Amino acid sequence: MTDRIPMTPAGHAKLKEELDKLKHIDRIQNIRDIEEARAHGDLSENAEYHAAKDRQGHIDARIRLVEDRLARAQVIDPKEQECDQIRFGAIVELLDTDSDEKVVYRIVGEDESDVKQGWISVSSPVARALLGKSKGDLVTVKIPKGTREFEVLKILYQ
DSSP: OOOOEEEOHHHHHHHHHHHHHIIIIIHHHHHHHHHHHHTTSOSTTOHHHHHHHHHHHHHHHHHHHHHHHHHTEEEOOGGGSOTTSOOTTOEEEEEETTTTEEEEEEEEOGGGOBGGGTEEETTSHHHHHHTTOOTTOEEEEEETTEEEEEEEEEEEOO
16 A cells, blocks of 8 residues: 555654654563563463563554554645645634534544544544635534534634
C-alpha cells in the first residue's frame, strides 16, 4: 500500500518517539524477560515465558505498523495553510443549527485523533463533510444518530 498518511509535525514526532521507545526500551526489556523466564526451566508449562513471547509478538507487530505509517507519512504543517477553506490541520468552530450549540474540532491524522479534545480524524464523516468548506457555509453531516447541520463560524490554522 502506497497511500500517503497525512499527519501534523507533532503527530509525526509522537510516532517517532513511540517507535524509538518500542525498539530501544520495550523490546530490550522483553528480551530480558524472555531470558529470565527461560532460566526458570521447563518452557512447556512456563506461563512467564509464554506471556513474554506473546508480548514480543505484540511489540514486533506494533513496530512494523509504526514503521509503515512513518514511511507513508505526509507531514502537513497547519501553520502553512491558508484560512479561506477547511483543510487538514484546521481548527474549526461550528454552530449546530438545531441546538444553537457551538463545537470546535481540529482536523488531524488518524493516529492523532482524540475525540475528548475535539481532535477528529481527517477520514471521519464529520471531517470529510467539512473539507473544502468556507466560513458561513452550511454543512450537513450524516452521523450514526442521524443528520446534523452545522454553520462554519471560524477557521484557524495554528
